[in-house]
Amino acid sequence: MPSLHYEYQVSGDDFTRAGEASSDIKNKLKQMGVSPSAVRKAAIAIYEGEINMVIHAGGGAISVEILPDQIAMELIDHGPGIADIGLAMQEGYSTAPDAVRSLGFGAGMGLPNMKKYSDEMTITSRVGEGTTVSMVVRFE
Amino acid sequence: MANKFFHSVYLNGELCKGCINCIKRCPTNAIRVQNGKARIIKEFCIDCGECIRHCPHHAKLTRRDHLDLLEKYEYTVALPAPSLYGQFNNMTDVNLILTALKLMGFDDVFEVSAAAELVSEESRRYVREHPEKWPVISTACPSVNRLIRVRFPNLIDHLLPLLPPAEVAAKLARKRAVERTGLSERQIGIIFLAPCPAKVAFARSPLGIAASGIDGVMAIKDVYQILLSYLPAAEKNPQELASSGKIGVGWGIAGGEAAGMITDSYLAADGIENVIRVLEDLEDEKFTPNLQFIELNACSGGCVGGVLNVENPYLAKAKMKQLNKYLPVSLQHQEDHAFLDSGELYFTEPITYEPVYQLGSSRMESMVNLKLVETYMKEFPCLDCGSCGAPTCRALAEDIVRGFAKKEDCIYLLRDYYDTLKKSQLLQETGNTKKTMEGTPYENPGIDR
Numbered sequence: 001m002p003s004l005h006y007e008y009q010v011s012g013d014d015f016t017r018a019g020e021a022s023s024d025i026k027n028k029l030k031q032m033g034v035s036p037s038a039v040r041k042a043a044i045a046i047y048e049g050e051i052n053m054v055i056h057a058g059g060g061a062i063s064v065e066i067l068p069d070q071i072a073m074e075l076i077d078h079g080p081g082i083a084d085i086g087l088a089m090q091e092g093y094s095t096a097p098d099a100v101r102s103l104g105f106g107a108g109m110g111l112p113n114m115k116k117y118s119d120e121m122t123i124t125s126r127v128g129e130g131t132t133v134s135m136v137v138r139f140e
Numbered sequence: 141m142a143n144k145f146f147h148s149v150y151l152n153g154e155l156c157k158g159c160i161n162c163i164k165r166c167p168t169n170a171i172r173v174q175n176g177k178a179r180i181i182k183e184f185c186i187d188c189g190e191c192i193r194h195c196p197h198h199a200k201l202t203r204r205d206h207l208d209l210l211e212k213y214e215y216t217v218a219l220p221a222p223s224l225y226g227q228f229n230n231m232t233d234v235n236l237i238l239t240a241l242k243l244m245g246f247d248d249v250f251e252v253s254a255a256a257e258l259v260s261e262e263s264r265r266y267v268r269e270h271p272e273k274w275p276v277i278s279t280a281c282p283s284v285n286r287l288i289r290v291r292f293p294n295l296i297d298h299l300l301p302l303l304p305p306a307e308v309a310a311k312l313a314r315k316r317a318v319e320r321t322g323l324s325e326r327q328i329g330i331i332f333l334a335p336c337p338a339k340v341a342f343a344r345s346p347l348g349i350a351a352s353g354i355d356g357v358m359a360i361k362d363v364y365q366i367l368l369s370y371l372p373a374a375e376k377n378p379q380e381l382a383s384s385g386k387i388g389v390g391w392g393i394a395g396g397e398a399a400g401m402i403t404d405s406y407l408a409a410d411g412i413e414n415v416i417r418v419l420e421d422l423e424d425e426k427f428t429p430n431l432q433f434i435e436l437n438a439c440s441g442g443c444v445g446g447v448l449n450v451e452n453p454y455l456a457k458a459k460m461k462q463l464n465k466y467l468p469v470s471l472q473h474q475e476d477h478a479f480l481d482s483g484e485l486y487f488t489e490p491i492t493y494e495p496v497y498q499l500g501s502s503r504m505e506s507m508v509n510l511k512l513v514e515t516y517m518k519e520f521p522c523l524d525c526g527s528c529g530a531p532t533c534r535a536l537a538e539d540i541v542r543g544f545a546k547k548e549d550c551i552y553l554l555r556d557y558y559d560t561l562k563k564s565q566l567l568q569e570t571g572n573t574k575k576t577m578e579g580t581p582y583e584n585p586g587i588d589r
């Protein structure tokens with residue numbers, strides 16, 4: 001079974017570059033003939049992850065594996081970690097600083113949206129060490 | 141059904157020098173230079189006209205109708221696009237332009253800007269009644285519609301399902317002409333004076349309707365000089381023909397259509413690269429949920445930026461603002477057009493996704509091809525030099541898997557190949573590799589990969 005692998009580095013201090021990974025993946029999935037709704041789900045999920053890494057973790061790395069019937073995304077950062085994952089998953093809960101909120105980010109929808117738009121999602125996090133989010137979007 | 145990939149943009153092969161200006165400027169990577177001549181890939185082209193704008197040899201042209209078309213009909217009506225009004229110096233009265241159009245040979249005129257006011261009115265209603273479609277995306281620019289159709293399938297549902305003003309003008313003009321003359325519909329020629337190739341393409345191969353009501357499309361730049369010569373006569377005896385206000389005429393410049401929505405919750409982007417960026421962000425849901433309307437124009441400055449105009453877009457914009465200053469807000473209202481059911485303003489055909497970027501006929505084939513593309517990408521220098529005739533290394537890799545190109549089209553790979561051949565030849569002659577490698581002029585450390 002063919003598979004494709006992509007790696008992206010998310011820069012920690014540059015908002016304008018967040019979205020590069022989601023754009024790139026979006027185009028590849030369209031070239032593969034993946035349904036528009038699945039492309040949308042994957043793109044939104046990765047973009048939310050990119051933004052989270054910029055706001056909270058000083059950047060990170062995204063590794064993507066595409067199979068004929070699904071895309072698996074692993075987002076790894078070495079930021080502060082999440083103390084209470086249950087709380088962080090609540091819509092509207094955010095620890096984003098005011099400077100970020102004034103840019104229109106930090107609405108507390110990042111992790112909830114990643115869960116909403118992916119078919120599977122797991123988070124592992126250790127305070128002081130970092131966070132890993134794994135997501136899967138199935139194509140059909 | 142009309143050819144869904146009909147294009148108004150075409151190449152004059154004799155003028156084309158095979159340079160890379162157009163392939164680098166094309167926003168959809170739709171042009172390749174092959175055998176020394178540019179070739180347009182019809183599935184990717186959106187008729188935006190950027191290649192026409194940038195070709196230094198004027199080899200890219202627009203298919204359109206010319207003045208002799210007037211002889212085909214018993215009675216002709218000109219539909220001037222609002223951007224026509226921005227082409228003249230010191231123009232204070234639209235009636236002069238409209239009178240000159242009649243003097244040059246049209247039997248009547250019907251301003252596209254008049255129809256635009258009706259479209260604005262219906263757009264306001266549609267946006268108000270359909271919050272689930274927010275942000276509603278304008279469909280007035282045919283290039284943007286074609287772009288969304290091939291590249292942004294998730295946004296198709298947000299498209300404003302209303303006919304562009306020129307199409308509504310064609311309906312109204314034909315009805316009026318039949319009433320005035322008693323002629324049959326076929327004896328009447330409805331001729332649009334257009335600012336851009338995209339609108340020419342729309343009239344031949346529309347999206348949203350099965351067939352256009354426009355019989356012919358002439359370029360503003362083709363009628364411009366003739367109009368100039370009739371302006372003095374028009375000034376002596378101007379007719380009262382103008383029937384649109386600020387909202388209608390404003391459609392000719394970027395932000396004009398959005399201004400007619402009479403809401404603060406809008407975004408207006410112009411210039412095809414900016415449009416693409418907005419659509420990308422929109423697709424990723426980067427916008428606030430209460431944004432109601434998005435106006436997009438492929439040309440910088442809006443329709444005045446179309447390549448079939450004469451005047452610099454920003455000068456034209458300034459002139460139109462001047463002209464617009466003393467016009468009433470709006471002169472057209474749907475209630476004044478008893479025969480126009482508001483349903484007639486709507487699309488009758490769905491716009492459907494055309495997955496032209498797919499790399500194979502099945503998911504599996506596409507995936508195998510995409511993997512192959514990534515393999516080629518590791519070999520290519522990623523300089524995007526355009527020497528192979530494709531705009532980027534990636535485009536070349538995709539062309540190879542589609543069967544339109546070969547690896548040796550890359551001059552860097554070809555040079556390496558030549559180098560290897562030469563080395564092995566020298567090796568045979570001298571039996572000493574090291575010395576000959578140092579001596580070869582092709583060992584250029586400037587190319588890093």
